[in-house]
Amino acid sequence: MTTADKKKINPIEKAKAQKHPLLLKQELEQLSQLGWEAMDEFERDHGLKWLGFFYRPVTPGKFMLRLRIPNGILTSSQLRVLAEIVQRYTEAAGFQQEGNADITTRQNIQLRGIHLEDIAAIIERLRKADLTSVQSGMDNVRNLTGSPVAGIDADELIDTRDIVCQLQDAITNKGEGNFDLSNLPRKFNIAVAGCRDNSVHAEINDIAFIPAYKDGKLGFNVIVGGFFSAKRCAAAIPLDAWVEPDDVVPLSLAILIVFRDHGERGNRQKTRLMYLIEEWGMEKFRTEVETQLGYPLQKAAAKDEIIWEKRDHLGIYSQKQPGLNYVGLHVPIGRLYASDMFEVSRLAEVYGNGEIRLTVEQNLIIPNIPDSRLEAFLKEPLVQQRFPIDPKPLQRALVSCTGAEFCGFAIIETKNRALAMIQELEAELETPHPVRIHWTGCPNSCGQPQVADIGLMGTKARKDGQMVEAVDLYMGGKVGKDAHLGSCVMPKIPCEDLKPVLRDLLIEHFGARPRQAAVVSV
Structure with missing residues (x-):
């Protein structure tokens, strides 16, 4: 029995103990026939969040869908599938002329107006597009953030894309759902920074990896415990550890298991990782993580490489690949409609290589645009009228x-x-x-x-x-x-x-x- 087992648990923990919410994936047909009004309240209001579907009482009978988009990178075909979902399955819920999607502050996308009876079909459409929404809410690791210009920034230190994708696969069982890592005491955020400007807001994550040199090798210093909540906000603090890129996934999993097994499961206002760190002290926390990891951690590098002011990536930038550019487009308040999504997909295919990046500022980037096509791209109506590259300062x-x-x-x-x-x-x-x-x-x-x-x-x-x-x-x-x-x-x-x-x-x-x-x- 773990320390957490000996403590009084909250009602959500009791409900999770009765049936793991990931099991709802097997019951979607029955739930559809039952209807949202007759559903078990916990399963409707909380349990379906393990599958990525959030019931919203302000839009009765309709759910929000939150994706998982590691490092904020999509293909044009994936965005087109999301646009088709918005167009076919969502409703305005009385507030808009059409269904919509929002870019989030974790390089993610949320779709609105989903009906319970369509959830199974939508999950299948996502699977075929190599997308998933599993474990995107409640007591899970949320969308994994990384540099929005990973692999294309001429000045980057570490390409975070493969690291973040490996971590996503480990946490979610390659998008199918991971029973071992989907029963945390509370939500959990992880960021992997690869550039010098802290484009991931490392300090507000439960775990963040920050580029740092140690003995001439490039790896990451690690900070832990950052979070926002209704009762308290705290910046992440140093773990006093430095890891090589290959150790990011093992260390993250070790910390998650320690948090899973020992984190508070009583008052949900005090169930984030920082509370465990403060209860134990950093020395004990680090020791427990090393025990779970199976080997000692190296001490942190003396300094990290976050030495630039933060960039917003709006505008035109030359890539590390000669003759190619990435262009950052401003999406006002992060709001997208199906027509926008179809058009962004088209632009990414016609002018780039079909890739689209999302940023924590709720904007998007289209990379890999050749010099020869840049002028024509900038004349496109969407760029001129809807999503400018140089918006007014306050917008x-x-x-x-x-x-x-x-x-x-x-x-x-x-x-x-x-x-x-x-x-x-x-x-x-x-x-x-x-x-x-x-x-x-x-x-x-x-x-x-x-x-x-x-x-x-x-x-x-x-x-x-x-x-x-x-x-x-x-x-x-x-x-x-x-x-x-x-x-x-x-x-x-x-x-x-x-x-x-x-x-x-x-x-x-x-x-x-x-x-x-x-x-x-x-």
């Missing part, structure tokens, strides 16, 4: 979670409000450089406000005797080298009063100036 760095439009956890609506407010501010202000403004609809922090220049977290506030949608305002987050988390500086600002607050902050702290036309119109 360029805007990030938003799903918000209350589709997510039952969200306290406020985010995406549409965020874009509309930024567009209004850009009409009024000249901003000399991008300002990273992140919106998240609730304290779960999917929009990562703590890493932003200005972060906005959904809450409620009282105004004129009424409860209204509001935000807690964070500042001071830094990404890239010397990354650290910001803190709340202004709580409970009603959303209807937010624009002038942002306007003043942009002028006072970020060099923005009122546009002349805006001054005259006041």
Whole structure:
């Protein structure tokens, strides 16, 4: 019996112990006949997340589908399959003219409006396209992030693609579901950085691998324990370990097993990896990991190679492959429609080699465009009108979670409000450089406000005797080298009063100036 077995467990642990949620894959036909309203509440609201399908009470009878896209890399044919799923199976749920998809802050894609009776057919379509959604929610390792320009960046240190794919296969049993590693105490994030600019936000992951030289060899320093939650946020701390690239997968699995066997399974607000590290102390934690691994870890390298400010990869860049370029396209608030997805697939095939990359800023990259085709690519209507390579400064760095439009956890609506407010501010202000403004609809922090220049977290506030949608305002987050988390500086600002607050902050702290036309119109 493990330490965790001796402690009081929470209701979700009790439900998991009765039947492993991965077993629901074998029952989809019966569940379809039963209907979503008659389903067991745990299986509907939680269990199906092990298969990648999330019931959303704000859209009754419909589910969100979250994929697994390791390192954020898709083929054009895979994106086309996702577009077909959006087109054929999803509904607007009363909010949009058509079904849609969102690029997430973990280089992933979520589709909305799925019906229970279509889940089995969708899983089969994903399998045929070499895609999977298994273990993408609840107490599992979430999408594995890596450098969005791995293998094509002229200045990269380590190509993370193969490492991340090997790790995905080990964790998910090659997409079929892994019973041994899908019953963690809580969610778990892993990132593998291969460049000098921390494009993966290493500090907010439970495990992150950061390039570092030791005795002339290139490998990774390891940090552990980073997380966001409704009650607490913490930056990852050093494991005091350095590993070669071949050891990334074994070490990750060893840490996952230690967490699985010893992590807290009581209060779900205290079940992330950092709590185990703090309970044991780093020395004991490291020793337990080494015991599971079967060999001692080397001490960390004296310094890592995260020495650049973070890049957003928007624009045109020469690849390490002579004569080829990658182009980063800005996707406003990460929102895609089926028509967009079909068109991105076409552009990737016509101008590149059919590959598409996703970024943690909710944008996309089309690589491998020859010099001779670049001019024609830039004239394409999608690039000119929908997904520009050089958006206005505030839109360029805007990030938003799903918000209350589709997510039952969200306290406020985010995406549409965020874009509309930024567009209004850009009409009024000249901003000399991008300002990273992140919106998240609730304290779960999917929009990562703590890493932003200005972060906005959904809450409620009282105004004129009424409860209204509001935000807690964070500042001071830094990404890239010397990354650290910001803190709340202004709580409970009603959303209807937010624009002038942002306007003043942009002028006072970020060099923005009122546009002349805006001054005259006041």
